[in-house]
Amino acid sequence: MATVVIAGAALLVAANTHLVHVALISQPDCVPHARLPGEGGSFRAARSAC
Numbered sequence: 001m002a003t004v005v006i007a008g009a010a011l012l013v014a015a016n017t018h019l020v021h022v023a024l025i026s027q028p029d030c031v032p033h034a035r036l037p038g039e040g041g042s043f044r045a046a047r048s049a050c
Helices: 002-025
Strands: none
Touching: none
């Protein structure tokens, strides 16, 4: 029974490590967005990387 618990915990840690790794290495492409407040009545990025 302890082996199953340890294996489950190891799987959980591995999955979370993978998710953090992918989140840190991925960079989304720039998309068109409003650059000035109130431009076209739309929302804008809080801090644009483009």
